[in-house]
Amino acid sequence: MNTSLQQADTTKGGEWLIKESNPFTTFIPEDFTEEQRMIKEMSNQFINTGILPVIDRIDKQEPGLIQSLLDKAGELGLLSIAIPEEYGGLGKDFITATIVNEEMGKGFSFAISFSVQTGIGMLPILYFGTEAQKQQYLPKMATGELKGAYGLTEPNSGSDALGAKTTATLSSDGNYYLLNGQKCWISNGGFADVYIIFAKIDGDKFTAFIVERGAEGFTQGEEEHKMGIKGSSTVQLYFQDCKVPVKNVLGEIGKGHLIAFNILNIGRFKLGAAVLGGQKNVITDAVQYAIAREQFKIPIAKFGAIKHKLAEMAIQTWMSESAVYRTAKWIEDKEHELLSNGKSVNEALPGAAEEYAIECAILKVFCSEVTDFCVDEGVQIHGGNGFSDEYGISRAYRDARINRIFEGTNEINRLLIVDMMLKRAMKGKLDLMTPATAVSKELMSIPDFNDNEEEVPFAKEKKYIINFKKALLLIAGAAVQKLMIKLDKEQEILMNLADMAIQIFAAESGLLRLLKLYDAKGEAATAIQAAMVRTFIYDTADRINKAGKDALNSFAEGDELRMMHIGLKRFTKAEPLNTKETRRLIANQMIAENKYCF
Numbered sequence: 001m002n003t004s005l006q007q008a009d010t011t012k013g014g015e016w017l018i019k020e021s022n023p024f025t026t027f028i029p030e031d032f033t034e035e036q037r038m039i040k041e042m043s044n045q046f047i048n049t050g051i052l053p054v055i056d057r058i059d060k061q062e063p064g065l066i067q068s069l070l071d072k073a074g075e076l077g078l079l080s081i082a083i084p085e086e087y088g089g090l091g092k093d094f095i096t097a098t099i100v101n102e103e104m105g106k107g108f109s110f111a112i113s114f115s116v117q118t119g120i121g122m123l124p125i126l127y128f129g130t131e132a133q134k135q136q137y138l139p140k141m142a143t144g145e146l147k148g149a150y151g152l153t154e155p156n157s158g159s160d161a162l163g164a165k166t167t168a169t170l171s172s173d174g175n176y177y178l179l180n181g182q183k184c185w186i187s188n189g190g191f192a193d194v195y196i197i198f199a200k201i202d203g204d205k206f207t208a209f210i211v212e213r214g215a216e217g218f219t220q221g222e223e224e225h226k227m228g229i230k231g232s233s234t235v236q237l238y239f240q241d242c243k244v245p246v247k248n249v250l251g252e253i254g255k256g257h258l259i260a261f262n263i264l265n266i267g268r269f270k271l272g273a274a275v276l277g278g279q280k281n282v283i284t285d286a287v288q289y290a291i292a293r294e295q296f297k298i299p300i301a302k303f304g305a306i307k308h309k310l311a312e313m314a315i316q317t318w319m320s321e322s323a324v325y326r327t328a329k330w331i332e333d334k335e336h337e338l339l340s341n342g343k344s345v346n347e348a349l350p351g352a353a354e355e356y357a358i359e360c361a362i363l364k365v366f367c368s369e370v371t372d373f374c375v376d377e378g379v380q381i382h383g384g385n386g387f388s389d390e391y392g393i394s395r396a397y398r399d400a401r402i403n404r405i406f407e408g409t410n411e412i413n414r415l416l417i418v419d420m421m422l423k424r425a426m427k428g429k430l431d432l433m434t435p436a437t438a439v440s441k442e443l444m445s446i447p448d449f450n451d452n453e454e455e456v457p458f459a460k461e462k463k464y465i466i467n468f469k470k471a472l473l474l475i476a477g478a479a480v481q482k483l484m485i486k487l488d489k490e491q492e493i494l495m496n497l498a499d500m501a502i503q504i505f506a507a508e509s510g511l512l513r514l515l516k517l518y519d520a521k522g523e524a525a526t527a528i529q530a531a532m533v534r535t536f537i538y539d540t541a542d543r544i545n546k547a548g549k550d551a552l553n554s555f556a557e558g559d560e561l562r563m564m565h566i567g568l569k570r571f572t573k574a575e576p577l578n579t580k581e582t583r584r585l586i587a588n589q590m591i592a593e594n595k596y597c598f
Helices: 034-059 065-075 094-107 109-121 123-128 131-143 256-292 304-340 345-355 357-387 392-404 410-426 433-443 459-489 491-521 524-555 558-571 579-593
Strands: 148-151 167-170 176-187 194-201 205-212 218-220 234-245
Touching: 034 065, 034 094, 034 109, 034 392, 065 109, 065 131, 094 109, 094 256, 094 304, 109 123, 109 148, 109 176, 109 194, 109 256, 123 131, 123 194, 123 205, 123 256, 123 345, 148 176, 176 194, 176 205, 194 234, 194 256, 205 234, 205 256, 256 304, 256 345, 256 357, 256 392, 256 579, 304 345, 304 357, 304 491, 304 524, 304 579, 345 357, 357 392, 357 410, 357 491, 410 459, 410 491, 433 459, 433 558, 459 491, 459 524, 459 558, 491 524, 524 558, 524 579
Parallel strands: 148 194, 167 194
Antiparallel strands: 167 176, 176 234, 194 205, 218 234
């Protein structure tokens, strides 16, 4: 057993692709402190007793209900977990804030209002506000006395946020900016007291402003009628010569993009954590329904087809959780490093999130798509009842769909994953060229058929991960060499590469967690986790192979294409695995415990 103290993991953003990670420096949920477990339980109790019993009333947008629930969350300190004590918060660490965020994710529409309040509502002021702005707004936002919202999207600018048309013109007396324009899809917009609004000064200086409800020239539209998250307030905002005091400029003039993009990095991570909570609840719901529902005089939980679904939901959720908390620790450690190096609170967490922007984008995509998979299978397990509003799974299904659009669409995030990796490489922050060249040389050598690796626990799975990385480096390197500056126009290829990276990161995160648990608890106690990891890696081999082939077929041809296909096949080869039995093992454990239990 490894008895050494866990050291800080110094992996830089994107560096996991080119180095072998250490399971003993990888943070996993089983490492939570006693205080963190208590906060997790308290958060869960708040959802179970304060939110879920009134969820129908929330979805009907009962006047004042969401606001009162945010107030209760404020009384418990849930709104202020990440806010420093000097601004009325609890000043807890990033992992603790992530735990709260995960638990709040079980709250359907309430989760949206909570995330806006604690994320894009408050964080821009915390990280970019003046001391006066922080003192004025944060203490009251931390308790819920003031509610926050964020206005970036416009009717004609979504993913292209910098294409916003809202303008800000300095008044003749120099005391105010006059805002003119429109914002749409503003969560919490119908009841917020404080709004972060982006506009262009002099037509080109993209700038953020703090706008208060009641400001002259500021009005809001009617509540939107949405497919899901019906209980969350979503409105359009209108500005007609809206007077905003000069002192309410947030950050530097012309530097609004820094606020928008840095907050998006954090927001993507927080979304990944929040949907994780929802995934676990959906699986528990599906397990309990499958046990209670009988067909042909037996519970449908006994059917192999249902066990397959339950197990796959659990496998992907466990991988999501492993990746989320692995990244959370990286961000937390980087934040502490920046603070110890003299960076201010304003700079530390945004800087840490920027360092791991690649991983934040990966989590946003992977976790939101796992959530969609879980709710879809949850409906299927419920059969016709899943299509009825009498069952909660129908609400989960509708509410989940927005997550692939929030915080940048999954398509945009896929493009960003590869773009950010290549940019880090060009800046010398990530050496992709050396390992990519080594993989190309290896492709021309005779494969290593060394079987001695079986003596080491999970050596085969470790080798798979190493080879998956080689597959991505091989194809990405060839694409860059072949297409060069044209690569950024080949979005289909970029998305293939992103899919490979996403699967590798999730698979490696799960394996690292397993290795650490195995070392601490032994083989028998980790048999089910081993089944989950082995099954996911086995399936990931095919997913990576498919994405790699699609990419290769898009830019290579002739002998080069044939050689690259041979290399891809070598690096995505996996030995046969009886996934029927591994999935039954996983499903049977949940059925025995009547819940998601991992």
